[in-house]
Amino acid sequence: MCIHRVPRGRSVAVPRSRCPRCHGEISWYDNIPVLSWCWLGGKCRHCKEKISVRYPLVELLMAALFLSVHFLSSDSSHLVFGLILTFVLVVISIVDLDWRIIPDIFSLGLLGVGIVLSPMNEGLGDNGPARALASVVGAGVGFGSAWIMATIGRRVFKREALGGGDVKLLAGVGAILGWSGVLTSWFLGSVLGSVVFIGLKFRRKMDWGTYLPFGPFLAAGAWAHWAWPSFFLKWWGLAGGP
Numbered sequence: 001m002c003i004h005r006v007p008r009g010r011s012v013a014v015p016r017s018r019c020p021r022c023h024g025e026i027s028w029y030d031n032i033p034v035l036s037w038c039w040l041g042g043k044c045r046h047c048k049e050k051i052s053v054r055y056p057l058v059e060l061l062m063a064a065l066f067l068s069v070h071f072l073s074s075d076s077s078h079l080v081f082g083l084i085l086t087f088v089l090v091v092i093s094i095v096d097l098d099w100r101i102i103p104d105i106f107s108l109g110l111l112g113v114g115i116v117l118s119p120m121n122e123g124l125g126d127n128g129p130a131r132a133l134a135s136v137v138g139a140g141v142g143f144g145s146a147w148i149m150a151t152i153g154r155r156v157f158k159r160e161a162l163g164g165g166d167v168k169l170l171a172g173v174g175a176i177l178g179w180s181g182v183l184t185s186w187f188l189g190s191v192l193g194s195v196v197f198i199g200l201k202f203r204r205k206m207d208w209g210t211y212l213p214f215g216p217f218l219a220a221g222a223w224a225h226w227a228w229p230s231f232f233l234k235w236w237g238l239a240g241g242p
């Protein structure tokens, strides 16, 4: 619902969900993730308009990732920040793929929540002040590095290679994961992005000039850092700390 409504500038709280074709209200029992889509046979109850298979697929993806977060988290702090991060990253990725934008409410929301809740973010340090500092530094590194890359991109490619939405997303990632999370996000995002870009090019699905949204790849990198923090901290030569 957030993926559909937010880019269209509509409220997520009201009104109730309606069918986009017949505008019939969707009752709560027809709005149960995955199950409703199945027992309605992928069609609106009123007008029989087909409901995109994307809805249950996104719901299944979210459920699978939340389940992974449950099993991968090492303590309650890790779990809470994992759930926040997962929800925001999935929504951002799909909206970026569809609309080529990252709404501020999600990127700046992640930044705000990351900084405000940072004293509870045990992955960022041993005590409240240290965690708050690591969160602000991480946000700064995310914002600064992405801003520099965006500026270089504009000079070199003469067009928007990295959007303002990516800059704010990396600031949010840094606020939750610290500056090492920004590094992982950059590194894995670039590797994954290049592989997919070359793959699409190889299958002649895309011209070299075509824009590939970077947000989903940065998001995947950030998520991997959340999932295996000790692995990536060791990778970046950091024993403990963010």
Ligand SMILES: [Zn+2]
Residues within 6 Å of the ligand: 019, 020, 021, 022, 023, 024, 044, 045, 046, 047, 048, 049
């Ligand atoms: Zn309908």
